[in-house]
Amino acid sequence: MPELFAYTDGACSGNPGPGGWGVLLRAKNGDRVLKERELNGGEAETTNNRMELLAAISALETLERPSKITIVTDSAYVKNGVTGWIFGWKRNGWKTSNKKPVKNVDLWQRLDEAQERHDVTWEWVKGHAGHPENEKADELARAGMAPFKPKKAPA
Numbered sequence: 001m002p003e004l005f006a007y008t009d010g011a012c013s014g015n016p017g018p019g020g021w022g023v024l025l026r027a028k029n030g031d032r033v034l035k036e037r038e039l040n041g042g043e044a045e046t047t048n049n050r051m052e053l054l055a056a057i058s059a060l061e062t063l064e065r066p067s068k069i070t071i072v073t074d075s076a077y078v079k080n081g082v083t084g085w086i087f088g089w090k091r092n093g094w095k096t097s098n099k100k101p102v103k104n105v106d107l108w109q110r111l112d113e114a115q116e117r118h119d120v121t122w123e124w125v126k127g128h129a130g131h132p133e134n135e136k137a138d139e140l141a142r143a144g145m146a147p148f149k150p151k152k153a154p155a
Helices: 048-061 075-089 103-118 131-148
Strands: 003-012 017-027 034-047 068-073 121-122
Touching: 003 048, 003 131, 017 048, 017 131, 034 048, 034 131, 048 068, 048 075, 048 103, 048 131, 075 103, 075 121
Parallel strands: 003 068, 068 121
Antiparallel strands: 003 017, 017 034
């Protein structure tokens, strides 16, 4: 049975500002890559955290059937949120421990729903540290952001 991995990343130019997300989906058998798919997108006015969340959501929502998948992210916000904080938020009616509304609640709820059909393992890697798949996800995120970045006027 092949193993499925999603390497995800988000990028933002300004925070808020134009942003993009990227996903490298990879099916592997041991060290051998069986299949690969690249996904990306972006928005004109967003934040880095929203793009990190959208990358993970997109990876899960693109899977047509329930799957066992490892999502590799360089976002501690996403990893800590989905493996820890989200349980308290749900218990508290999507409020933080300070009784404040959870930021990006629309995306957290979408991520929670998207992962329900799958068997997901979450891994964190240090970003911009030479991890080839994370670098590829970053490249995809920047490409997703490109159409939303203002064009520089000729000098």
